[in-house]
Amino acid sequence: MSGRIVAIVLGCAMLATTVQAKDHPGKEQILKDGYQGPKTCETCHPGKAREFLGTVHWKHASKVDHVDNINPNEEYGMKNRIYTMCNGNDIVNNLKEVPPNALGKTKFTGCNTCHPGDHTSDVGSTGSEAEQSIDCLICHSFKYDFSKRKAVKTKDGKIVMTQDRSTEAAANIGKPTIKNCMVCHEAAGGGAMIKRGFSMAKEAEVHVSKGIICVDCHQVKNHKFPTGRDPNNWAHDGIYMTCVGECHSAKPHGDAAYNKHTDKIACQTCHIPKTGGAFSKDFTKWEKQANGFYEPSTLKREVNETTPVYSWYNLTVSNTPQFIGPKGSRTDGKSKIYPFKIFQGKAYFNKKDGQLMSMDFAPPIATGDTLAGVASAAKILGIKDYEPVPGWQTIYFGSNHQVTPKNKALNCANCHAVNGVLNFKELGYSIKEVEKLTNPELYFEKLLKQQQENE
């Protein structure tokens, strides 16, 4: 059994490496004619640009049907959501130049810098101009010069995102690598490993150490990216994935004792025992930096420093101004125990209607004045009747990456010893049941045998 798993894993890994090794068949042509943007690709791959305009990566939104208190006919995502990991969205934090700070310095800021358009064609835009503005190479090139991708102000005062459209970059393309994806994903949430706190370095992740990368697990078809049910990753391309699929079955262990657990316990719970990144931010008070700019005050940990919190999750999401997180229970027949990182953020709520407010970051970046940021965002959104009061929001992030080597996966005693990682009582087990679940009888023989084998 485990031999078969090894073979499958190796197979996946080989798939990953062999595909990358061969040259892109369009290379000669591109070297000869140069690169004029998506239309060059479309001479051989017709329809790809238009197809891309319909995806989450372009729209930063989709209809969402598993979250409470939202309108099922509207689209949600980074474009318009408001939460406290980043207290704004693409609308109120549309790419702009911040006013000069006390030292007279300015800079560009905006959530939509993580959008593969040029800002003239922005999040969710359509039509042939939008098609031709897509930065295909940011995901597909191995020779992308990232110094060419930045916000600049044109002579007529417009702010655009430039791209590397060199022949050199276009001639070296293929399936996206980890690096291509991490251009945007690493710094989500305001800096490297802040939101997700997972590392995709070889040492940290068993799949990566075997050559399995983002797109081997996220098998993208027609630019639709499969995703999971993280309670704070709402927008999706209509395809869901879990750890179980082509590479792993729902009962993948040679040892039946582990397989018995997979109906009630998600794979991630045992295999991703640590996470990291920011666990709290205060958007009402920004810290002054050495360069004279301000940043939201953030408490953070290294990757691998945070022990997750474990909750039942039935893949539907509770969403109120104070809480965004998993719904589920031991008894609903649909839930499993999943690992989460709990994040708590302080921001302004509108006393008039209880809703969380958003913030335009440009004013506080320059001066630290957070209420000016709230006022600017309210103006952009046309909210007139408001009274901002500070308050806290708790949000849960799924812990779905950084699979640890198998000798560090949670074993019997990690959970069934009296000081185990699961709080059985809080998870809904009765006192009687907890006694049984923490009785060494459950694991003693097994672990003793393992210990003997290892000595």
Added chain:
Amino acid sequence: MKKILSIVMVMAVMLISSLTVVKTASAEELKMTGTITKIELAADGKSATAVLKDSKTEASVTITITDDLTLDKFKDKRIVEGDEIRTKYEKSGDTNTSKMFKKTAGC
């Protein structure tokens, strides 16, 4: 006499070695934010030095970088001259070895 000498020698060696241990252990960890004025990659690609101008004091500090992730960011120019960096580094003698080297980024 010979014996005493050798004991003294041994003690001296021990003293020196314990001193050197103390020296490395006392390598300071420092922090700064600054703008990169120069990046130089070693020919073998396994290390690089970056000169940073401290945003507070305007002093120039040369930092040696050896971790692959950061080196990679120099190679594909995700980090370039002119970028503002937040760094933690270990000062030991004349070398400052980077322990963290990240672009400053707001939310």
